[in-house]
Amino acid sequence: MVGRYPSPSSSQDAYAPPRPQRPPAPINPTPPSANPPTAAPHPQVAPQLRPPPTQPPPPQTLPHNIRHTYPPRPIRPPPPQTLQQPQPPPAQIQPQLQPPPQYQPSQPGPHLTPANMQQRPATYSHATPVPLAKRPQPPPAYPHYQPQAPPLTQPAMRNRPSHPMPMRLAPPTAPLQTMSIHEQATPPPGMHTASITDSRLLPRPDMSPSAMATRISRGDPSPNPPSDTAPFTDPITGQPTPRMAVEPAACPPEAFVPVTNRAVRLCNSAFPMTIALAKKYSMPLGAVVQPLAKDDPVPVVNFGGAGIVRCRRCRTYINFSCSFRDGGRRWICSMCGFTNEVPSEYFSPLDQNGKRRDAAERPELHRGSVEFVAPAEYMVRPPMPPVYLFVMETTPASVKSGALAAAIAGIKNSINSMPNEGRTRVGIITFDSAIHFFRLSPGEDAEPSIFVISDINDVFLPTPESIMVQLDDCRPCFERALDMIAQSQIEIKGVVSAPSCLGAAVKGAQKALEYSGGKMLIFAASRPTVGPGSLRERGDNSYLGTDQERGILRPDSAVYSQMAVTMSKYQISCDMFLCPPPPGHYLDVSTLAPLMKFTGGELFFCHNFDAPKDSPRLQLAINRVLARETGLEAVMRIRATKSVRCTNFSGRFFLRSADLLSLPNVDADKSFAVQFQFEDSSVGEGPFCLQVALLYTTTTGERRIRVHTVAIPVTSSLSDLFLRVDAPATLNIFARQSADGMKDRSLNELKKNLLDKVITALAKYRQVCQTQYPAVLGSSELLLPDSMVLLPLYMHGLSKTPILSRDASGAFLYKFDDKSALAHSVDIMNAAETSALVYPNVIQIYPWPAGEGKVVKYPPGAPATVATLKSDVGVLIDDGQSLILWLGRAILQRFTSELLGKAVSGPVDPRYLSVELMRRGNTIKGPISQVYTTVNSILAARKSFMPFHVVPEGDQRMQPRVEALMTEDRSASTMNYREFLLEVQRRIAQTASRK
Ligand SMILES: [Zn+2]
Missing domain, CATH: 3.40.20.10 (Severin)
Structure with missing residues (x-):
């Protein structure tokens, strides 16, 4: 029986015995998120690329009720400024810059509740409380919207501070963004309007060089990042002021180091107080997490014999948001509110502000991300070593294309990059119509020998002890075996075709790894056609983009899902490198993908493998998989504040219980998403806390717990929620939902759902505005809160990706395998990757x-x-x-x-x-x-x-x-960006008129 980490009574995160009979868990998509490390630059159009017309055309109007028709997709779509035949009159978009109306301290303000700690400026000793009414008006959300506007009269509008106002200081006036595609009504007092006569001025991400660098690495910034602590100069006091969403309870604010937005990115930097408010908000509440993201170094904490301090009731790990009482003898859990005794070894007195005196020296009390050394109770066997089993197809399809040679070169070049502290083990299996086990021996001159298993319906393991061997002892023999496989291709070259027994080979590899766990890297070029798990040809591309495609995007057989569940039980992960040669044979990625999905594996798919071009890439991929930071035999649990349940997990894992994710393999490139659901009608006054805990074994053989904790304010105001949307994180959830939904729903249905969600949210936002600023609703402007200004662009872009658009699939020369591979890659994307995917x-x-x-x-x-x-x-x-x-x-x-x-x-x-x-x-x-x-x-x-x-x-x-890829242009079945905004505007007006 394989050793494993039993669940000690004291630890819910510890590895529990596997339950192989459990069917694969339903996977629900959730959004990724990332918070910008620096202050968010605001969308801005690079003026040098498209100089404004010297003479703006006269404003034209577009009748409210015009419906567009879309001509067949031209080879080269026209510039977005002009609409093609049949052509409605050119639209003119007139975003009006709105200095938000004068702050009126009347209720209902879009504020946090009085109970919220964010509204206590006095918490910072150097910040002089200033009456909100005296504060200058917040600057406009997007100064670049009015390049041709008359000079602004309010200095604040021209000198927007580089950081948005911190939540606790923000006056209730929402930074409104209004855009009108119709002739502008007389602007309300205090509101500036700008005529926009070309499409340069539609809402887009900031395109300045530094913003592009941020966008590429971390995604578009959120205007209100929950953990932005970069100091900024208070416009009133002139003092440098730290900012953060929630003051840490355990340590002084100036010592606090928040979680980076790559590790945890929430869909909103505030949380609704009640379930009723969450329903009104209608946008997803969730988070995107990338627990091992390559970021700043995470401090390692060793509690030694004292044991890790955790809440006795809910098992939350001690963190910065926990508070201390009774002179430091008790601590209050920030998740469930339980009062715990402080162990005597962990005692420290408190200062006059109730903070631990030693907080600055204890990373777990002042940092959002921390890593605990797991004591003995978190394991019952020594941490597993890195184990790699290479499973290679040697059919003509694999050999002739050069994929096999590239794979072997990639493996040999990566041997020195593989983690190896003297315990690393390796093995080799090849397969065509039979399975070949390589027996490797220690010694400088040892030669490999091969066992051939022809009875692929009943795979057994010959000499288990010599299949997986110590790399250090057997490296010469291991390399000789690789050379032997490369040599054998010469003999194979004459063979016309050969069947593949991939399914049986995976079973054989699983048997070889059952005793140790580990990673199998499968290199394949053809569809399995013999033995268990053989698959039929069903990838008729004429079904792509039609209602029939759903059936083909679903797995054709449950065999590989079942294998994956068994592998997860034995801590085996599966990486697949699929390289079908030209003309791109159908492999049925849809059916094979669960092997990676449920074991935390990597899927590398390269259609039409062209050796000169694709070999370097395949070798890079092998090196990346072998050399990157990887966690082994991991489990992850995500905890949220009492009354909130984590649900709809998305990513590559097997859901072992309601909220315990089993990850035989987790690495720095994998993101997950989770959504939050109310269990009670209210979460109380907050703050809302989220803690991601990943228990894993490092490749150097240590058992660790990576913990990320985030705390955000709870609000009872709907407009607060709208102002704090993290659009890239929200988009990530939508993208995951779309990719997952492809298997069950038609593309039109998915697209309609997406649009409906945005319409519902923006219509709701309009309602909020209407009650507070009736003046701005003079005509049919499109109102966008600062935080959601890119959301329509994202939704438009998502509907144009090959996931949801048949046109795009055609343009990309997509086949079913490409589409499946893309859908499966969405489930590990972070917010930066989904933002780039849609725009x-x-x-x-x-x-x-x-x-x-x-x-x-x-x-x-x-x-x-x-x-x-x-x-x-x-x-x-x-x-x-x-x-x-x-x-x-x-x-x-x-x-x-x-x-x-x-x-x-x-x-x-x-x-x-x-x-x-x-x-x-x-x-x-x-x-x-x-x-x-x-x-x-x-x-x-x-x-x-x-x-x-x-x-x-x-x-x-x-x-x-x-x-x-040019998102803003029209295609055969989708409108262009400006038309999409018109459609959004029209639908919002329609929704409003029904109310
Ligand atoms: Zn607790």
């Missing part, structure tokens, strides 16, 4: 923009529209899933010459320019070195093995794909 980062990079000099920074971004793709520039397009360098016709030759270092005569196959750019790397001299540096930094921010293509203008295969 790609577009950067004009070649020639390098003037004025940037040699400083390595991102050039400014540009709108995702074909107008950006000019013939004399090179544009980098990052959608989080691939990176494209698009080169205009007039610039291609120059780029090629500069890259290859000589005058190039005749056509150069552009497919290999990307390989050449990356191969030359740092040795490149001249202007292209900046291109390389930027490409490299984006790849580093994503997974390093993300595909990178160089696409010349007009490329038959890739140009439609590039155009499909």
Whole structure:
């Protein structure tokens, strides 16, 4: 029987015995989130890319009731400024900048409740409380909306502080964003209007260079990050002031270090007090967590023999939001309110403010993220070593394409990068129509031997002790075996075709790992066709985008799900590297994917494997999987404040009980999402706390508990909630829901649901505004709170991704396997990746923009529209899933010459320019070195093995794909961004008129 971590009575996080009979847990999508590390720059359009017209066209109006029809998708959509035939009159968007109306301390203000600690400015000793009424008006949300507006009369509007006002100081006036696509009514007093005559001024992410860098690495910032502690200068007192959402109870505010927005990103930086309010809010309440995100170093705390201090009632780990009483002898759990005794070893007196005197020296009391060394009670066997079993297909499909050779090269090159403290174990299995177990022996001259199992319906394990061996002892034999497999391909080359017994090989690999647990890395190029788990051809691409596609996106058989559940029980994870050769055979990724989904594995999918182009990428992927920070035999539990239940978990795991996620493997690239549900009608006055605890074994053999704790204010005000939406995190939840929903619902239904959610929320917001600022609702303006100004763009972009759009699937030359692979990659995306997926980062990079000099920074971004793709520039397009360098016709030759270092005569196959750019790397001299540096930094921010293509203008295969990535443009079945905003506006008006 395999040793495992039983659940000690004192620890709910400890590993409980597996229950193999449990069916795979239903997975529900949830949103990722990330909070910007620095103050959020606000959306802004790079003016140099699209200079404003010297003479603005006269304002035109668009009748309220016009419905658009959409012509067939043109090869090249027209610039968004003009609508095509059949053509309604050009719309004019007139966002009005609104200095929010004068603050009126009347109720019901969009404030936190008086009980909320955020409303006590006196908590900071150096902050002089200032009556709110004396404060200047908050600045407009988006100063760039009014570039052509008359000079602003309020200085505050021109000098917006770089940080938004902290929650406890914010006057109740919401920073309203109004946009009118119709002729503007007379603006209410105090409100400035700006005519917008071109699409540059539609709401977009901030595209300044620094904001682009942040967007790529962490996602669009939230205007009200819950944990932003960067000091800012108080506009009233002129004092530098720290900011945070909730004051830490255990330590002085100035010592507090919050969780980064990569580790935990909440969908809203406030929490509704009651279930009734949550229903009115109608947007998802949840969080995106990336527990092992590569961030600042997390301090390690060892409680030694005293044991980790946890709440006796709810098992929460001690944290900064817990308060101390009775001179430090008792502590109050911030989740459940239980009063616990402080162990004598942990006692410290309190200061005059009730904070622990030793809080600044104890990371768990002043840092949101901390890692505890797990004592003996968290384990019953020694922590498992890193174990790697390589399972390789040796059919002609795999050999002839070069995928097998690339895999072997990748493994050999990564041996030194694998974690190895002397305990690492390895093994090799190959398969075609039979399974080949490699027996490895210690010694310099040891030769591998092979056992062939032909009876694939009844796989047994020959000599279990010599299949998985110590890497240090058997490395020469291990490398010789790899060479032997590479050699054998020569003999195989004559074979025309051979069946694959992938399912049986996975079973055999599972048997080899049952005794130790570990990671199996499967390299396959064909669909399993013989033995258990063989699959039929069913990927008829004509069904893509139709109502019939759901059936094909669902697994065809439960065999692999069942295998995965068994593997999870034995702490086995499964990574798959699927490389079907041209012309792209159907592998049935939908059916194979549960192997990764329930075991925390990685899915690498490369259609039409082209060795010269894709081998380097496959090798990078192998290296990344073997070398990155990884947690083994892990369990994760997410706890929330009493009365709130964590539910709808999304990601790669097996749900072992209602809220215990089993993760045989978890790594720095994996994000999860969770949603919150009320269990009672109210959560009390708060704050709302969330704690993510991941118990895992490091690859160096230590048992650790990574704990992230976040605390946010509770509010009874609906407008407060709307002001504190974290749009990127909310989008991540929506994207996961859409990717998951593809299997059960039609694309139209999914798209309609998305739109309905946004309409409902914005209509609700409009209602809130109506009660407070009736003046701003003169006509049919589109009102957007500061925090949600990008949400319509996100929803528009999501409906245009290949997940929800048939047009995009066609443009991307998607097949069923591609679509399945994309859907499964959404379940590990963080907020930065989903933001890029729906609105790609577009950067004009070649020639390098003037004025940037040699400083390595991102050039400014540009709108995702074909107008950006000019013939004399090179544009980098990052959608989080691939990176494209698009080169205009007039610039291609120059780029090629500069890259290859000589005058190039005749056509150069552009497919290999990307390989050449990356191969030359740092040795490149001249202007292209900046291109390389930027490409490299984006790849580093994503997974390093993300595909990178160089696409010349007009490329038959890739140009439609590039155009499909231009989110703002129209496609055959979707409207353009401006039309989408019109539609949102129309629907909101419709909703309002029904009330
Ligand atoms: Zn508790």
